Amino acid sequence: MSTHHAGHVAVIGRPNVGKSTLVNALVGAKVSIVSNRPQTTRHRLLGIATFERGQLLLVDTPGIHREQGKSSASAMHRWMNRAARGALEGVDAAVLVVEAGRWDEEDALAYDALREAKVPVVLAVNQVDRFKDKAALLPFLAEVTEGREFAAVHPVSALKRQGLDALVDTLLPLLPEQPPLYGEDEITDKSQRFLAGELVREQLMRQLGAELPYATTVEIESFTEEPARHGVLLRIGAVIWVEREGQKGIVIGKGGARLREIGSRARESMERLFGAKVFLETFVRVRAGWSDDEAALRTLGYHD
Structure with a gap:
């Protein structure tokens, strides 16, 4: 054997x-x-x-x-x-x-x-x-x-x-000889809530300029699951945090076009990963200096 x-x-x-x-x-x-x-x-x-x-x-x-x-x-x-x-x-x-x-x-x-x-x-x-x-x-x-x-x-x-x-x-x-440590259908130890935030951040990295993505992070403010006609519907509210007011306009784009594109592509990625319909709302807010503030990082999910 x-x-x-x-x-x-x-x-x-x-x-x-x-x-x-x-x-x-x-x-x-x-x-x-x-x-x-x-x-x-x-x-x-x-x-x-x-x-x-x-x-x-x-x-x-x-x-x-x-x-x-x-x-x-x-x-x-x-x-x-x-x-x-x-x-x-x-x-x-x-x-x-x-x-x-x-x-x-x-x-x-x-x-x-x-x-x-x-x-x-x-x-x-x-x-x-x-x-x-x-x-x-x-x-x-x-x-x-x-x-x-x-x-x-x-x-x-x-x-x-x-x-x-x-x-x-x-x-x-x-690796040690031992039975599986996770179920066959498990692919990560992270929650859907965490993964949803990462998929929004991925679009920020892909769609914004070379520097701005590093001044952004994403916080999932709400994540609920409800019955739908074909399976479940995930309602997700995501906050994109930036460090300065001028960055907020860049993320939103002219007439909100860039924010809609970020949300649309992130939603498509979520639906593929989660196998469910997703209703995603995105908001952009300013928190000055969050990336160089240890306390702010902890509140935004960056902790050891």
């Missing part, structure tokens, strides 16, 4: 290397939001990937980035680094995700954090689909593995779902 393995795997790397895309691909559902902006992920999030021979409890984390000193790093950035490093506590293994062809000081910082955790580390070299000639990657792989200990190295494309089976085959034996 084949053995069953289950355990926690931290997914670590610098910002914007595809950690959340990899977690979603392994889980087979969208549990972590994705955009092309660095530091989209702000919270630790568990993605549950269940296979016949085992269960990976994937801890998706904010990207580890270098702080330039307490004075210049905002409370939000310090919190995200704490969340990323805290995710290493109690895990059985880790995946270090790097971008194919690129290794910089933040990748080294992430590797050093994993060495301190003393768990087996698998290197996932992501976005290899960008290389037509895979042999061109060999010098890069030799460079990043020299003098560093990895349990295995896997070239993957999380977006194209390439190389994932081999990655799973490597990870499962690194």
